[in-house]
Amino acid sequence: MTGFGELKNEARDEPFTLGQPLYSFDTEVPFESDTMCGRDTRGQITLYANAIQATQFRTHSFSFFINRTNCRLIHWSRSCAIVTEEFDYTKSPWLAEFFWRLSHASKAARGFDTTFTSTTNKTEEKKARAALHLKNTDALYKVVVNDDVTGKDTFYIVSKPFTNNHIFPVGRGTRCFKAYDCQTRAVVLLKDTWRVDKYEKEGSVYRELHKAGVRNIATFIAAGDVGHVCGETEIFSDVPEVKRPRVHFHYRLVIGTIGTSLTQFSSTWQLVSATTSALIGNFLFAYP
Amino acid sequence: MTKAKILHKDISSGNILIVGDAGILIDWELCRRIDTETARSYEKTVSLFTFSTIAWSDCLVYQGTYQFVSARLLLNTTQEHVHNVGDDLESFVHVLTWAAIKYASNELTPANRSHHLKNFDSVQYAAFSKVEFFQRDMLAIESIGLKQQPLSAVLEAIYTGFGHRYGSLEHKKLKKLNQQAAEAELEKLETHDWLYNTLRDALEDSEWKAATDGRVNQEVLEDDKYLTNRQKNRKKSMIPEYEEELNSNAKRSRRG
Numbered sequence A: 001m002t003g004f005g006e007l008k009n010e011a012r013d014e015p016f017t018l019g020q021p022l023y024s025f026d027t028e029v030p031f032e033s034d035t036m037c038g039r040d041t042r043g044q045i046t047l048y049a050n051a052i053q054a055t056q057f058r059t060h061s062f063s064f065f066i067n068r069t070n071c072r073l074i075h076w077s078r079s080c081a082i083v084t085e086e087f088d089y090t091k092s093p094w095l096a097e098f099f100w101r102l103s104h105a106s107k108a109a110r111g112f113d114t115t116f117t118s119t120t121n122k123t124e125e126k127k128a129r130a131a132l133h134l135k136n137t138d139a140l141y142k143v144v145v146n147d148d149v150t151g152k153d154t155f156y157i158v159s160k161p162f163t164n165n166h167i168f169p170v171g172r173g174t175r176c177f178k179a180y181d182c183q184t185r186a187v188v189l190l191k192d193t194w195r196v197d198k199y200e201k202e203g204s205v206y207r208e209l210h211k212a213g214v215r216n217i218a219t220f221i222a223a224g225d226v227g228h229v230c231g232e233t234e235i236f237s238d239v240p241e242v243k244r245p246r247v248h249f250h251y252r253l254v255i256g257t258i259g260t261s262l263t264q265f266s267s268t269w270q271l272v273s274a275t276t277s278a279l280i281g282n283f284l285f286a287y288p
Numbered sequence B: 001m002t003k004a005k006i007l008h009k010d011i012s013s014g015n016i017l018i019v020g021d022a023g024i025l026i027d028w029e030l031c032r033r034i035d036t037e038t039a040r041s042y043e044k045t046v047s048l049f050t051f052s053t054i055a056w057s058d059c060l061v062y063q064g065t066y067q068f069v070s071a072r073l074l075l076n077t078t079q080e081h082v083h084n085v086g087d088d089l090e091s092f093v094h095v096l097t098w099a100a101i102k103y104a105s106n107e108l109t110p111a112n113r114s115h116h117l118k119n120f121d122s123v124q125y126a127a128f129s130k131v132e133f134f135q136r137d138m139l140a141i142e143s144i145g146l147k148q149q150p151l152s153a154v155l156e157a158i159y160t161g162f163g164h165r166y167g168s169l170e171h172k173k174l175k176k177l178n179q180q181a182a183e184a185e186l187e188k189l190e191t192h193d194w195l196y197n198t199l200r201d202a203l204e205d206s207e208w209k210a211a212t213d214g215r216v217n218q219e220v221l222e223d224d225k226y227l228t229n230r231q232k233n234r235k236k237s238m239i240p241e242y243e244e245e246l247n248s249n250a251k252r253s254r255r256g
Helices: A036-055 A094-104 A122-131 A202-211 A268-282 B041-050 B085-102 B110-121 B126-135 B137-144 B149-166 B169-177 B179-190 B192-203 B206-210 B229-237 B240-255
Strands: A004-008 A061-067 A070-076 A081-083 A116-118 A141-146 A153-158 A175-181 A187-196 A220-230 A248-255 B016-019 B022-025
Touching (some): A004 A036, A036 A061, A070 A094, A122 A153, A141 A187, A141 A220, A141 A248, A187 A220, A202 A220, A202 A248, A268 B022, A268 B149, A268 B192, A268 B206, B085 B110, B085 B192, B126 B137, B137 B149, B149 B179, B149 B192, B169 B179, B192 B206
Parallel strands (some): A004 A061
Antiparallel strands (some): A070 A081, A116 A141, A141 A153, A153 A175, A220 A248, B016 B022
């Protein structure tokens, strides 16, 4: 599924205000209408958009919303939803043009993450399935990670993520996979995330911690930007910085250590012991 | 002693992994260099955006996983206090307490256990309940009734220490007797040494190490007490087929 449309036939279901103040003393009108029906409609379309990005590998998606003859186009990403001004689709050609453009656009422009490719090498596939304990029916994807320091490409085979932080509409949308390392044939952890702009890249933090000799952190393999960015458009240029949506960069990180969750401790001693060694990892102290 | 100048800032049960008997800290996405003295301006806006729907609070200026954020950061709406080492350390303590209440064998009734766990989750009460827990220091841990004595003992020691940060009775008494000693108690909570040494000494107990008191799935009451009426109604009416499916699945898994 590429995108979706939602049609309503009642003025009260309108999820967005027209920018007209309701009362004369209102100076600023919120764009999102605060009526119950309006909120429900917003929730409904957000749910649909979220279902797409939670079940597919997407960078963004498009949808249209029609209320009577009024239409709006919406662009959904990890940063925010961008909504166009209202137009009458029975009079202007924009909706038709949108469909024409969408159907002629490349897969990547339509918002599919084309860096998840299907595997082609049968023997490699077999080895990956054995290493990751997968059934023959489980989907496999090949992912490339371009390290931003060494510049080297490395390849990994993954199936479903074992985390579910990506099911929320906005934010980092982190997916963690158990991955088969095509180079070393080991099982590693691949983290596919949308890192927030201005924060230090996790890969460089790992590099620095290892350089400082910090114990009790994961072994680092590779990390780098994928090349997708969201939330960075010139339409926010006249919005004050605090009100702008966050800019996210698609980022991948591979680490060599796969542990078990702290809540799965096999004794309370292990619980405290693991927490204590993580405490050392938190902050390097040259303990004797 | 050399120090890495990086602060993790998101210590949580999900970010500590067990590898053998040791643990590793993962997810360094939110970390900050210690030498950056003030909070970065965009961090303030980050929290504003994420929690802008919470009307009772003007501005929340913490980052991390809510359940484990230090009480003083949760209370800090004026942006005066900047997340520092002491806050990360307190998060480790919250992780241990939360795990002890939820998964370690203890004497809490299901109702009390749910109450404690809800306090960790509640946006409204977490700060105050954390402060209250610390103020009662070792008595708070005693009330959990942990079956594993050394675990209880080490948590009691830690809570007595952190009680000073939130003005426990002991801190007030000490302050009257010796102002300097009271301040020293506060300072030791700001570096790793004290907490690390306390934990390390406790872990030397070989009898405890040999015990196999793993995770227990304890009973927790499920209720809708914290939902608003509108949320409850919606939960019922939105997708009845889905609800039925969920209920029948739950029944099946209970039988199995």
